[in-house]
Amino acid sequence: MRQERVEEYLGAVYRLREDADAPVPLSRLTEYFGFSPVSVHEMVQKLEEEGWVHYHPYRGVTLSGVGLAAAMAVLRRHRLWERFLTDKLALPWDEAHEAAGDLEHAATEEVTERLATFLGEPDACPHGAPIPPQVQSASEICLCSLPVGAEARVSRIAPETPERLRLAAAWQLTPGRDLRVLAQGDAATEVLVYRAAAEMERTVAVPFEHAQAIWLEPA
Amino acid sequence: MRQERVEEYLGAVYRLREDADAPVPLSRLTEYFGFSPVSVHEMVQKLEEEGWVHYHPYRGVTLSGVGLAAAMAVLRRHRLWERFLTDKLALPWDEAHEAAGDLEHAATEEVTERLATFLGEPDACPHGAPIPPQVQSASEICLCSLPVGAEARVSRIAPETPERLRLAAAWQLTPGRDLRVLAQGDAATEVLVYRAAAEMERTVAVPFEHAQAIWLEPA
DNA sequence: ATGAATTATAAGGCATGCCTTACAAATCGA
DNA sequence: TCGATTTGTAAGGCATGCCTTATAATTCAT
Numbered sequence A, B: 001m002r003q004e005r006v007e008e009y010l011g012a013v014y015r016l017r018e019d020a021d022a023p024v025p026l027s028r029l030t031e032y033f034g035f036s037p038v039s040v041h042e043m044v045q046k047l048e049e050e051g052w053v054h055y056h057p058y059r060g061v062t063l064s065g066v067g068l069a070a071a072m073a074v075l076r077r078h079r080l081w082e083r084f085l086t087d088k089l090a091l092p093w094d095e096a097h098e099a100a101g102d103l104e105h106a107a108t109e110e111v112t113e114r115l116a117t118f119l120g121e122p123d124a125c126p127h128g129a130p131i132p133p134q135v136q137s138a139s140e141i142c143l144c145s146l147p148v149g150a151e152a153r154v155s156r157i158a159p160e161t162p163e164r165l166r167l168a169a170a171w172q173l174t175p176g177r178d179l180r181v182l183a184q185g186d187a188a189t190e191v192l193v194y195r196a197a198a199e200m201e202r203t204v205a206v207p208f209e210h211a212q213a214i215w216l217e218p219a
Numbered sequence C: 001a002t003g004a005a006t007t008a009t010a011a012g013g014c015a016t017g018c019c020t021t022a023c024a025a026a027t028c029g030a
Numbered sequence D: 001t002c003g004a005t006t007t008g009t010a011a012g013g014c015a016t017g018c019c020t021t022a023t024a025a026t027t028c029a030t
Helices: A003-016 A026-033 A037-049 A065-088 A093-106 A109-119 A162-170 B003-016 B026-033 B037-049 B065-087 B093-106 B109-119 B162-171
Strands: A053-056 A060-063 A151-157 A178-183 A191-196 A202-207 A214-218 B053-056 B060-063 B151-157 B178-183 B191-196 B202-207 B214-218
Touching (some): A003 A060, A037 A053, A037 A060, A060 A065, A065 A109, A093 A162, A093 B093, A093 B109, A109 B093, B003 B026, B003 B037, B003 B053, B003 B060, B026 B060, B037 B053, B151 B162, B162 B202
Antiparallel strands (some): A053 A060, A151 A178, A178 A191, A191 A202, B151 B178, B151 B214, B178 B191
């Protein structure tokens, strides 16, 4: 298997496994890549043969030791390049993910580590995802879970679709911004209302589907 | 054909055509890539079919209009990344070429142009090769051609092999450095003797094979 | 002008990584 | 527990881009 293919699969598994112990079903990978189930199944078997993942039939895949290390390396590269693209090249943050997807496979470990030094060893990508070996904060909660009146700081947008990123930027709900929940909209209409705190007097109505993807550190 | 493959071939043709009108023989490409003549021939035919090159049987290939434009874009990306790697990441210049070879296919036009801006629109790669649309200086001459006693400034190392680049760096014969020819060694022993000018009192004996690859702007 | 070297072309092969169709097995909800 | 849904497996296909072997055509130097 080509290294790039391996890396793409490992990166996908890493992203999709919410819990370290929960195997990622092949259906998730099928959906993630847009490949046929048969193709994914084939690749997963090869990945297992080569020791990258453990495959539990009818349950899904988990990363092996080497697989985890490789996945972390890939995600590290990806997110470092995202930082470079947004911070140094001023690429819009909704384009950074895709552009970094190509660069992550092209850069060697040496180049990546030099890039990390150049960038000042950042801890997170522009969308707030931790750059391995940095790990996800345990206290992070979803915007949907924040009680009315509570304040919090935006820490991450995930999953990061271009459209959602553009909206989040327009709402000024980007990592580091503070907000307070003004009111909870009707869950049926799928709208929640929030107000960014203090310095900026802005009130935005965030559709439920996007509020689900905005993660916070409570104040 | 995959775009990356096309770009590699066009880049090779661009580099190998000394004169715009002289077709590049397939044997040069065979040698450049280390592929079999048959494989190169196959690819060249496909490139011709798709309009990237003109193929003159038994003579070689020349770039078409679109092929030339594409080749220039590739070389531009390549050399901009080389500049980034050496200038911003402090990657040794003999490693920059290889590392850039992967990045050049991964970066989009938009990213490349932002990179150019970030780097301050450089005119040449770290090894002195012009970054398109910049063109090669016509007054450039080879170290072998410089008369004894004449002074000149190093402008370029080409062809750039890692070993040669390491030697050139050790000799401090890098683009921008001034030198004067002290004496001409015996061509049979393939050694020429030069002395870097003024500020640094250094005398080095440059083997003929490497002197052939050091290009100068006469003082 | 002829023979050696170069170049072209034909034919068949191989690994990769996708695809579809078809069918079997396991899981899970009602 | 039974049937629908999900998941696994087998079989065959396809494009890419390399490879080797073998043979034909051309070029070039003597």
